[in-house]
Amino acid sequence: MENNNTFKVINDEGKEIVCDILFTFDSEETKKSYIVYTDNSKDEAGNIQVFASIYDPKMENPKLDPIETEQEWKIIETILNTLQEEIKKKTSEANEGEDEQ
Numbered sequence: 001m002e003n004n005n006t007f008k009v010i011n012d013e014g015k016e017i018v019c020d021i022l023f024t025f026d027s028e029e030t031k032k033s034y035i036v037y038t039d040n041s042k043d044e045a046g047n048i049q050v051f052a053s054i055y056d057p058k059m060e061n062p063k064l065d066p067i068e069t070e071q072e073w074k075i076i077e078t079i080l081n082t083l084q085e086e087i088k089k090k091t092s093e094a095n096e097g098e099d100e101q
Helices: 070-100
Strands: 006-010 016-027 032-038 051-055
Touching: 016 070, 032 070, 051 070
Parallel strands: none
Antiparallel strands: 006 016, 016 032, 032 051
């Protein structure tokens, strides 16, 4: 890992790509650690792509392993949806505060 917020990966074409870490978390349910990140590329709809992998935070240069089960994806999707709702709520509250000024 580069620093606390980014790391580099080599894509299939051998090109080095810098990825931004969005967040990491440990699941008591699966007993694994996960990293959620983006390379800031966009999908066909123009949305920034987000990726998730299993990793070992104790390793100096952790290897990213694929998420293997539907249960793991559901855990990650739940966290992403919760964070997205919190961001929308905070943005809405901030906009309301600006309207009152």
